[in-house]
Amino acid sequence: MIPESIKTEIETTLDQPVTETTPLHGGDINSAVKVGMESGATYFLKWNKRAAEDMFEAEAKGLQLLASADTELIVPEVLAVGKEHLLLEFIEERNSGASFDFGVQLARLHKSSNELFGLDHSNYIGRLPQSNKYHPDWLEFFMRERLEPQVKMAVDSGKLSKEFTTIFDRVMNYTYVVFPNEPPALLHGDLWGGNYMFTDDGTACIYDPAVYFGHREIDIAMTKLFGGFEPDFYNGYNEEYPLERGWEERIKLCNLYPVLVHANLFGGSYCNQAEALLRQFF
Numbered sequence: 001m002i003p004e005s006i007k008t009e010i011e012t013t014l015d016q017p018v019t020e021t022t023p024l025h026g027g028d029i030n031s032a033v034k035v036g037m038e039s040g041a042t043y044f045l046k047w048n049k050r051a052a053e054d055m056f057e058a059e060a061k062g063l064q065l066l067a068s069a070d071t072e073l074i075v076p077e078v079l080a081v082g083k084e085h086l087l088l089e090f091i092e093e094r095n096s097g098a099s100f101d102f103g104v105q106l107a108r109l110h111k112s113s114n115e116l117f118g119l120d121h122s123n124y125i126g127r128l129p130q131s132n133k134y135h136p137d138w139l140e141f142f143m144r145e146r147l148e149p150q151v152k153m154a155v156d157s158g159k160l161s162k163e164f165t166t167i168f169d170r171v172m173n174y175t176y177v178v179f180p181n182e183p184p185a186l187l188h189g190d191l192w193g194g195n196y197m198f199t200d201d202g203t204a205c206i207y208d209p210a211v212y213f214g215h216r217e218i219d220i221a222m223t224k225l226f227g228g229f230e231p232d233f234y235n236g237y238n239e240e241y242p243l244e245r246g247w248e249e250r251i252k253l254c255n256l257y258p259v260l261v262h263a264n265l266f267g268g269s270y271c272n273q274a275e276a277l278l279r280q281f282f
């Protein structure tokens, strides 16, 4: 079931034949399998024959950046990357784990900082391009690099009414939303429940990132998009790097970005949700 060209590339990279493939579910965008090699070693492979040329390369860079941060989070090692595939260390999943420590470790990730908001390269959220042009100001970054491109994409494809095209012209006078002034934090960038797992010893593993240096409340809000993580996760986070007052009120605004992304990717009720949020905030 792996396309022959990709199978050949893996066999060349690992210098041995693939002997077994087990399909994996859970990804929204790509196909994924556990591959077993002749030696008995196993790897995680995902591929997409229609991926943007640098999509997997950007994901590999993101994983490497997360792995280089000073945390105990597990980040799968990148074995090989091509235009249509990504080969990673295979991580065994366990049903539950140390949520408190996951919170502590994410907070440590967020302590990795940078002078500006953004990143030295653009990447992808799902399969949609994500621009990470540097900005000194968080709100400006969030509006210009996150909300505006997604709203434009949705308007252009008829998923949102044209009236939303101009809302960003008045954004900089927009004082109702004030994010606490905090240093840029290294973010996972797409931290919903499907992008982490607990491993054999209960440690959290994060993957499928859309990294950049942003406001840390973006990652926290994303954990709440589909119901929220265990309460202990937030307890651990707050012990290590307490969130500023009012973070719960900013969740909806933070999550306007993933809701717009979902509207662009999947349409349907996400479009109504995006429109309702845009009306609420602008």
Ligand code: ADP
Binding pocket: 024, 025, 026, 027, 028, 029, 030, 031, 032, 044, 046, 076, 088, 089, 090, 091, 092, 194, 195, 207, 208
């Ligand atoms: P997609 O890019 O399509 O969203 P993901 O990277 O989220 O795909 O991977 C799909 C599923 O595969 C995940 O939900 C997870 O269960 C599993 N998975 C991801 N990375 C690994 C890994 N390194 N080892 C084992 N399983 C993994």
